Amino acid sequence: MAHLRRYVGSAVALCLAFALVVSLAGCDKPAGTTAPATDGNAATPASAESAPSMITDPSFTDPFDGSYAAPGSIAAAVVAESNYEGEWGPAAKSNPTATESDGVLKIGSVTEYKGYAPSMVSGAQGTFEMLYTPADDVLGIMQYDNRSEWSKFASNDPPSNGFLLDTIGWRAAPAGSYAIVAGYTAEAATISWGIWDGTTWHTIAYNADAWANRPMRITASYGPAGVLLFVDGVKVAEDTSYTGGIDTAQPFTLGQAPWYWPYGPHSSPGEIREFRYDDSQVTGG
Numbered sequence: 001m002a003h004l005r006r007y008v009g010s011a012v013a014l015c016l017a018f019a020l021v022v023s024l025a026g027c028d029k030p031a032g033t034t035a036p037a038t039d040g041n042a043a044t045p046a047s048a049e050s051a052p053s054m055i056t057d058p059s060f061t062d063p064f065d066g067s068y069a070a071p072g073s074i075a076a077a078v079v080a081e082s083n084y085e086g087e088w089g090p091a092a093k094s095n096p097t098a099t100e101s102d103g104v105l106k107i108g109s110v111t112e113y114k115g116y117a118p119s120m121v122s123g124a125q126g127t128f129e130m131l132y133t134p135a136d137d138v139l140g141i142m143q144y145d146n147r148s149e150w151s152k153f154a155s156n157d158p159p160s161n162g163f164l165l166d167t168i169g170w171r172a173a174p175a176g177s178y179a180i181v182a183g184y185t186a187e188a189a190t191i192s193w194g195i196w197d198g199t200t201w202h203t204i205a206y207n208a209d210a211w212a213n214r215p216m217r218i219t220a221s222y223g224p225a226g227v228l229l230f231v232d233g234v235k236v237a238e239d240t241s242y243t244g245g246i247d248t249a250q251p252f253t254l255g256q257a258p259w260y261w262p263y264g265p266h267s268s269p270g271e272i273r274e275f276r277y278d279d280s281q282v283t284g285g
Contacts, residue, residue, distance in 0.1 A: 054284070059126075064101065065103070110256075110266055116254075121279070129218065130217075138211060139211060160184045163266055167179065168250050178247070181194075183205075189208040191218055191229070193205075206236040206237055215273070216231055217231065217232050218231060222244075225240070
């Protein structure tokens with residue numbers, strides 16, 4: 001288990017999980033970890049629904065009718081294959097479930113998620129896409145004073161951001177771990193997409209003036225063209241310094257993966273529709 005603890009015991013290990021553009025108390029993102037993002041206020045379509053999917057031939061889609069992984073759970077076989085089951089994991093935990101029906105995955109609280117087997121994704125290149133609508137009063141929901149599930153880490157308050165998609169993000173994160181995170185503050189709305197290369201997070205972000213309770217079509221791509229992020233069909237950020245892939249040994253989730261994290265569960269409340277994945281990279285033409 002020594003290899004599982006190579007990052008344990010320092011504030012650096014904590015920063016690995018959330019060196020994703022939105023600030024984490026006590027952590028500074030190392031200089032040079034990402035290429036400059038494009039203007040976060042770049043023009044986007046009037047609505048996410050008017051922006052067509054950027055994935056024309058998906059490798060898989062989830063209709064959110066129960067036909068894929070069960071809501072809020074990861075198959076026992078997948079857990080058994082995980083390097084992390086021995087230290088923490090869902091096998092011995094009671095996990096509240098996200099609910100799905102009529103093509104909608106509802107993440108009703110910071111504790112809810114839906115798990116997928118890693119075999120659904122390609123290591124070398126690929127693209128995730130979802131139509132995400134934040135919950136009403138998401139700013140209030142994602143505040144420490146309102147969250148009995150959260151706790152400080154040392155003297156650091158929990159961050160006000162939440163996972164939309166997650167793998168292993170803390171402690172012995174394997175190279176290729178990845179996450180899509182929404183940042184919630186009164187001043188700005190942030191969507192970030194990052195991949196851990198074993199040493200550095202390659203994280204890019206879209207920043208808007210404020211949160212609005214409207215759908216956002218989020219497309220996150222990786223591969224030979226770099227790490228790319230699109231919002232409502234418009235490329236808003238890129239990092240061409242990382243052209244590698246992602247880890248395919250661990251499950252991934254919508255919401256936060258249920259592996260240990262010192263602040264407590266941080267799924268992004270709201271609704272997800274039209275979740276799809278393609279095993280090729282989308283570059284936007």
